Amino acid sequence: MRIGMKMLGISGTIIGEKTSSVVRKVVKHAALLEPDLKTEMLDLRDYEVQFCDGRNPAAYNLDTQKVMAAVLSADCFVIGTPVFQASMAAPLKNVFDLLPPDAFRDKVIGFIATGGTYQHFLVIENQLKPIAGYFRAYVTPDYVYAHRDHFNDRHEVVDASVLQRIKGLARQIVEMSKALQGIRTAAG
Structure with a gap:
């Protein structure tokens, strides 16, 4: 992996802690796998992101510009969302709307979703993966879906199979990113 490669974890909600907890675990595990990987966490709870309305990006408030940058x-x-009404959280969709079409082009995305039913994993398949396709991103084969029963009362994942999927997702993001970096370097 080239020096300076950066993984961004995005917790795409402004409420709750479960999604952020899972995203942070993937980011942390990726950093353990690849010591040269720089990591950053973007928790939308920490920002006042304005709604996308088509204006020039420089006209948005500072928090919105920081998120886009x-x-x-x-x-x-690694991008996570809770599932509300069988859909991704609105703050995450707003971030996607704010970005230019090439924001994720030729970059690797691993997805996470948290929810209250065991069928909500379908949001990853039916909504998030098509959005990544629009952005021309590479999507990891695996993803992590965590049900509320997979957490303890401190919002930490305690389910062994989910913890294994977290490690697997981190590995896939790192390995795919390294492979793509190698291809780019070889192509000159």
């Missing part, structure tokens, strides 16, 4: 400066991503 963080995404544009990253080389790979």
Whole structure:
């Protein structure tokens, strides 16, 4: 992996802690796998992101510009959302709407979703993966879906199979990103 490659974890909600907890675990594990990987966490609870309305990016408030800049400066991503009404959280969709079409082009994305039913994993398949396709991103084969029963009362994942999927997702993001970096370097 080239020096300076950066993974950005995005917790795409402004409420709750479960999604952020899982995203942070993937980012942390990726950093353990690849010591040269720079990591950053973007928790939308920490920002006052304005709604996308088509204005010039420089006209948005500072928090909105920081979020856009963080995404544009990253080389790979782990993006998480809770599932509400069988859909991704609105703050995450707003971030996607704010970004230019090439924001994720040729970059690797691993997805996470958390929810209250065991069928909500379908949001990853039916909504998040098509959005990544629009952005021309590479999506990891695996993803992590965590049900509320997979957490303890401190919002930490305690389910062994989910913990294994977290490690697997981190590995896939790192390995795919390294492979793509190698291809780019070889192509000159």
